[in-house]
Amino acid sequence: MRIVVLALEGVFDTGLTVTLDAFSTANALSARLFGGTPRFNLTVVGVRRRVRTGQGLTVPVNPITPSLRPDWVIVPALKAVTPATLLSALNRPDVHEAKSHLLKWNAKGAQIGAACIGTFLLAETGLLDHREATTTWSLAPFFRQRYPHVQLDESRMLVPTGIGATAGAAMGHLDLALWLIRQASPELAGTVSRYLLADIRSSQAPYIIPNHLAQADPLILRFERWSREHLREGFSLQEAAKALATSARTLQRRCDAVLGKSPLAYFQDLRVEHAQSLLRGSGNDIEAIAAEVGYADGATLRALLRQRLGRGVREIRTELQ
Template sequence: MRIYILALEGVFDLGLAAFMDVLGTASELAGEDPTKRMLDVTIVGVRPEVHTGQRLSVPVHLAAELPQPDLVLVPALSSKMPEGLTRALEQPDVGEAGQWLRCWSQAGATIAAACTGTFVVAEAGLLNGHSATTSWWLSAFFRHRYPLVILDEERMLVCSDPFVTAGAAMAHFDLGLHVVSRQSPTLAALCARYLLIETRPSQAAFIIPDHIAHTDPIVQRFEQWARDHLESGFSAAAAAATIGVSERTLVRRIQQVLGKSPLAWFQDLRVDYAVHLLQTTDSSVEQIASRVGYADGTTLRTLLRRKLGQGIRELRQRATHVAVL
């Protein structure tokens, strides 16, 4: 399987290293086993010289001199916030990379990207009409810039053939393992054990809701109203009246910025506050359920498991582990 890792100027050091280390470890573990096809990995670029975000020089092969790949991996750019990322995406090498990505894709290659690398693929127009994920804190910016992409920032990995996208920084490992699993699920599982990589199907447990809300003044005001009414319940009409917009405007703006309804966002905030109480108080599940507006603890347990993929014990243990560190 011919794999290209497309490294652009300012490539995120960890992302590039994660791809190389996962694929390299998989190749070592596969050894001479004839049932596992070799992963032929090459770092490619559109310029003869590439530097990482930490200014390390990366040797690359020019894309123009290489044959058609089976799969192309796009690691993140080192820019982590909208302003810097906007400048990075305006660089000429990103435009040239987009041309190669479109060419490779049209010839049948799978295109995969993680973290802000998803912006490079979206910038090329390849994700229009497809489902995708990206770094959770850039979700509002992504939606604004690429409205034709169906974004789900809560997922860690989204497959929408022939494209695969992964979430924030450490999702490079998840994407690397996904590539290995396409060749051999057994090898991918072994590689994960060697590298101590845990399965994380969702970014939801890491998302900070008010961080995203602060990208838009109406959404920010709704978020404050919602936090004041978590226990009493949701009313779109009451929320709109309090923050000074029409109900229709509220629904439209929440959908544009967050990709969901005001009620769905309200439920997210309930989950966020419930997790906060679980990790910072000794209150019972029943008490916490009441404080976030649920009738009983069973409902809260079910919601947390469905939303975060974790139960009460796991959430509280995680808080204890972080406190010890």
């Protein structure tokens, strides 16, 4: 498999290095344990002769030539943590040039993988329009606003599509690399995971901070504050809208536009977050915690935790100790 890693100025150090380390480990293990030749022909390229990482380290890159015909192109994240810094990066000349190369490679049959902020660069090409995708959960509201035609689900860690795959925040680079290794050999991917002490994660949901997402919109922030004060009560869209001096339809539309979910779903996110906090910080049993977050019995809360986080109460308590 011929893989091109497209490194741009200000590339996220961890994202780039974990990608390279995963594939170099896979090549070494493939030759040593499975008696084969390296499975991945890896090339790091840049649109400029010199590329520095977000931490200021110089990355040796190869020039992009017409003869370069990758099977896969990986777009690591740029180091940007706010919409303002990301928007500035997306408007850079080298980023526009990179978009052009991505479109050309895709037209020639290459698949494209992107993780974290790299998904924004891929979305800028239009190749994700009308396709499912994920991105870093922390900037999902900005992604949803900027690319309304992308079917975004930031709760997922990795989403394969017809043009490649997208992965979630930061360490999603490792999930993407391991997924690609698995396409060549599930056994090799499992061995690499064990060598790197890396578990494949199917969801970003356990890492999402609801309050962070609420900061993206004044109405959603007010709704979040109201919700936290009423977690023990049954949810009413009409009562929430009335308390916020807006209409139920407006609140519904704003939640969908900013969060990609209904007001009730976000309200349940807050319940799950608070339940996790109580599991960590109190010795209360599940029935008491269920009552604290507005459920009549522990069975309902157990089901919600399993649905949202993919783990049961015992697993959550063990992880948080």
